[in-house]
Amino acid sequence: MKILKSISEVRRVVNNNKNKQIGFVPTMGFLHEGHLSLIKKAREENELVFVSIFVNPTQFGENEDLDSYPRDLERDSNLCLNAGVDYIFLPNANEMYGENFSTFVQVDKLREGLCGKSRPVHFNGVCTVVTKLFNIVKPNKAYFGEKDAQQLAIIKRLVKDLNIDVEIIGCPIVREEDGLAKSSRNSYLSERERIEARVLSMGLKKCKALLESGERDVQALKKVIEEEINKAESSKIDYIEIVDSESLQEVETVKNKILVAIAVFIGKTRLIDNFTFEGEK
């Protein structure tokens, strides 16, 4: 495994391997089993596997956790090495955003609801950096977690709209034993918050059970989640939304494929979780 810090080094490797199938896992580092499941899939399906580790400043809002975002390069490299990664792309912010940088990529509509409400610049930052990374690594397939459901929908739209020649693969959420979705941000939680944080997955579980029992009313479905989350003293709901899984537009009753998505502050830590459900056609 090699660590490449400059764009030109990556270009050289990519140009020397034009006929090889490249799988790519873009990350912000502090890898957990969610990331490792993406890497595992990339390893199975490709000849070369690239992982990028870049805490992208443009996707953080002014009052968000850019500076405190957890980093542990040594641990990350060992995990990548053991997972059979061929190259880690590890640029710094200056390598990615040089002097007079002035371009951005935006996906309208999809970016507006859900996390876009409380994080208005977030998805422009994501789209811009992902477009850049795709142009640098030129992967055949790229792997993203379904935990970031809105991000996944936006990136699929972006790739389709801009005709980027890459296949986007979504991979299932990986969870802790008590159901909490794996996230680098879980490391922010105090011991007590960590215990309380299970209300996110519990709320979703109860909502899913209700759906499976036939409930189709969105208000009733949201209510069961809300009640569960409010059991945690440290919780504050950012949103509970039930939307069409592709357009991300709110639905009134459950038809077609829906996404049930939530964002909740546990103390100061903002966590997200979701599941999809195939309603009647």
Added chain:
Amino acid sequence: MKILKSISEVRRVVNNNKNKQIGFVPTMGFLHEGHLSLIKKAREENELVFVSIFVNPTQFGENEDLDSYPRDLERDSNLCLNAGVDYIFLPNANEMYGENFSTFVQVDKLREGLCGKSRPVHFNGVCTVVTKLFNIVKPNKAYFGEKDAQQLAIIKRLVKDLNIDVEIIGCPIVREEDGLAKSSRNSYLSERERIEARVLSMGLKKCKALLESGERDVQALKKVIEEEINKAESSKIDYIEIVDSESLQEVETVKNKILVAIAVFIGKTRLIDNFTFEGEK
């Protein structure tokens, strides 16, 4: 020479020629000698030459000339054939902008002055379609006319910022015998307007002579252009600007490399012209 109408046909050709050097000339058709000079250069420098012909709706403002923009595919194909083009990519708007299209690419700062003032959506449309075309054709080199000086500066910035792996080549303005810069829009001019239209290049010529004689005051330089253009009864100045050739920011005195750029309505037809000048360092 083959005409390809679908993105998937282009993909197939490009994937079958992965190791060939591809030169690309994106156009809106109604080709003139300006375009042909780009194609000639592309032919000299590459193994395969692609020309796209697409009157891109997203770069026209609401009251602009999208519907009346001149088209003559038969003439264009003959010109391309004679110029040794290998493939014309001729998509329709639906092929380029399918259902629920919602992505755009924007270059800030550079897009704001000059033509950006009277054409606020224009360069977002250009950047978005050029990004798409680059992702479809995957050229090694792409050729643009220096007549569209702001467009060229923006595309260079876009390619650098988004790490698109293509070399952008600017080619000199081609002119009619009386100095008028070649443009598809010249076909809109009445006989009388056509004669009056030479004030654009005449104004620039006088400005250049003044620069060469040592004048460095921007107001004086602009004035000589203004006076020349006002000689034409049908003329109405959109802008006369002297800017840094890279940042496109207005300058007060002439230093480094400047761009002298003008946009003038001759009757209802908006024409542009420019030249660059290397001031003292």
